[in-house]
Amino acid sequence: xxxxxxxxxxxxxxxxxxxxxxxxxxxxxxxxxxxxxxxxxxxxxxxxxxxxxxxxxxxxxxxxxxxxxxxxxxxxxxxxxxxxxxxxxxxxxxxxxxx
Amino acid sequence: xxxxxxxxxxxxxxxxxxxxxxxxxxxxxxxxxxxxxxxxxxxxxxxxxxxxxxxxxxxxxxxxxxxxxxxxxxxxxxxxxxxxxxxxxxxxxxxxxxxxxxxxxxxxxxxxxxxxxxxxxxxxxxxxxxxxxxxxxxxxxxxxxxxxxxxxxxxxxxxxxxxxxxxxxxxxxxxxxxxxxxxxxxxxxxxxxxxxxxxxxxxxxxxxxxxxxxxxxxxxxxxxxxxxxxxxxxxxxxxxxxxxxxxxxxxxxxxxxxxxxxxxxxxxxxxxxxxxxxxxxxxxxxxxxxxxxxxxxxxxxxxxxxxxxxx
Numbered sequence: 001x002x003x004x005x006x007x008x009x010x011x012x013x014x015x016x017x018x019x020x021x022x023x024x025x026x027x028x029x030x031x032x033x034x035x036x037x038x039x040x041x042x043x044x045x046x047x048x049x050x051x052x053x054x055x056x057x058x059x060x061x062x063x064x065x066x067x068x069x070x071x072x073x074x075x076x077x078x079x080x081x082x083x084x085x086x087x088x089x090x091x092x093x094x095x096x097x098x099x
Numbered sequence: 100x101x102x103x104x105x106x107x108x109x110x111x112x113x114x115x116x117x118x119x120x121x122x123x124x125x126x127x128x129x130x131x132x133x134x135x136x137x138x139x140x141x142x143x144x145x146x147x148x149x150x151x152x153x154x155x156x157x158x159x160x161x162x163x164x165x166x167x168x169x170x171x172x173x174x175x176x177x178x179x180x181x182x183x184x185x186x187x188x189x190x191x192x193x194x195x196x197x198x199x200x201x202x203x204x205x206x207x208x209x210x211x212x213x214x215x216x217x218x219x220x221x222x223x224x225x226x227x228x229x230x231x232x233x234x235x236x237x238x239x240x241x242x243x244x245x246x247x248x249x250x251x252x253x254x255x256x257x258x259x260x261x262x263x264x265x266x267x268x269x270x271x272x273x274x275x276x277x278x279x280x281x282x283x284x285x286x287x288x289x290x291x292x293x294x295x296x297x298x299x300x301x302x303x304x305x306x307x308x309x310x311x312x313x314x315x316x317x318x319x320x321x322x323x324x325x326x327x328x329x330x331x332x333x334x335x336x337x338x339x340x341x342x343x344x345x346x347x348x349x350x351x352x353x354x355x356x357x358x359x360x361x362x363x364x365x366x367x368x369x370x371x372x373x374x375x376x377x378x379x380x381x382x383x384x385x386x387x388x389x390x391x392x393x394x395x396x397x398x399x400x401x402x403x404x405x406x407x408x409x410x
Contacts, residue, residue: 009191010397012184029247030181032190034396035403046174049167050254069120 011060013039015047018055025057111312116242119185127311130304131241132186134313139179140197140204144378146172148212149221157215164261165218175251182243198383206364207290209372216269216283222262224291224329230255231325232295235315270336285341293364295322323353330354
């Protein structure tokens, strides 16, 4: 078996697909490709063989920065004690309509 | 127990999916890499026995279908390789493990496709067994695996239906076609039954895998389910499953079945099936023959990057 040279290892790309007009692009999966054009064409062949998409985004995985799961507790903590951000926090009489 | 381990076990207990960056026990990671890469390799090697018949499919309709099916298998392999990579193993390592024989693929693909009816039998029985296995994996505890399985299961259903349609057509044809149909069923039945893996008491990974909710049903449970379904379906074909001992048990509400030849199973797993060498050689050759394409694409990407920086 020949050894892979570094340049032979194509970078990883993340694929995002818009399934219908009016919807967000949603993460579909990932693939390896030498460049953006190849990533786009491979994404079409792999993730939209049955009309699952009308638009594709591809982005090299190294460009994605993710929040750390270990720190999720403290990171999302600021939202935990702010019940007043929800409409149900406010006590209003039942006879009040259309609000 | 470490706090991280407690969090992990708690998530498993509460049916919360584990994601790649979450802490997980090394054994969980290893078990997943083993199972998922083996699954990916099976999709890729699985293209070979069917690819054998693309040029000889009996009609344009059958040919287009078979191409689409084989293309799906390539896609399924890719979904699974990508999901496996999230566990920290590179694509190259995974593929090297297949080529070196360290990683296995489903033994079923070490049997030859001798007649066109085999393509029907593979669709009905082999894909049928695969679906039986895969549907519960859509709820596997590892997120990327479960998501890949959802996509695969959606696509797999046509594979089984087209296979049954091939057999149905043959079963309503001439005497020779009927014979061909029964012959394919005879050859593919027992290897398909073995696809669920060794019996529960001889499968060390089974228990771990169920405990961590990767698998939801044991090998034997899934096998019984498959046999029950097929025993009914085969009547539509007016064919027989090659098992004299098969009979309905009113008490258990399941079909009883004959002895499985585990000696054959282990022999094929250990490399002595009819096509083990041929399949692995074909994979290695395809990989080696594709080297220049991978290199050329990488060189072209480098060149474009370089020139865009100068401009």
